[in-house]
Amino acid sequence: MKKTIVCFDSSVLHKSRLDNVSKELLWNAAQIHMVKQGDHVLQAGQTCQHIWLVEKGACRAFYDHHHREVNTAFFFENSFVTNMKSLRNNEPSAYHLATTERSVLLRWHKDTLAALYEQSPAITAFGRERLELLAIAGEAHADWLKTHSPEERYQYLLTHQPELIQRVSLTQLSSYIGISRETLSRIRRRVL
Structure with a gap:
């Protein structure tokens, strides 16, 4: 599938505070993937190598507990998805990431992002902010379950x-x- 300006116009990348050069760098580095409903983008036991952006569709994070799936997060359009611990520490993922609908995902390999971070402090700040939001959402969900x-x-x-x-x-x-x-x-x- 070809990346189009129509897709980009509704993207969180377009709506971000990034300057136009940084937006273009990030957009051009993205790989676009059409993913069927139920497909895994990351399996438990694999080491996470990517960050995904849900352009269209939905994903979920879940783990297996005594032959039962436990869902810990859902991601819809304009949400970034990754396993930060696996990505950062280069260790196997403890959970799965899979689509819940037919989805269009933008994907960046961690090495590609590292190169972009070297080129653009604005992309570095944007990436850090997005990863912090993912961490905060996970923490908020855990607190919500307890309280x-x-x-x-x-x-x-x-x-x-x-x-x-x-x-x-x-x-x-x-x-x-x-x-x-x-x-x-x-x-x-x-x-x-």
């Missing part, structure tokens, strides 16, 4: 993240909230 009841979690998603309710299966959503699918069904009946 809210399952019904409060579901209510929060209804109000603040309806996209999750609309685009994620009940099984995946229940594990993300930290409850069984049956418990989620009971909560949904009470709330709706």
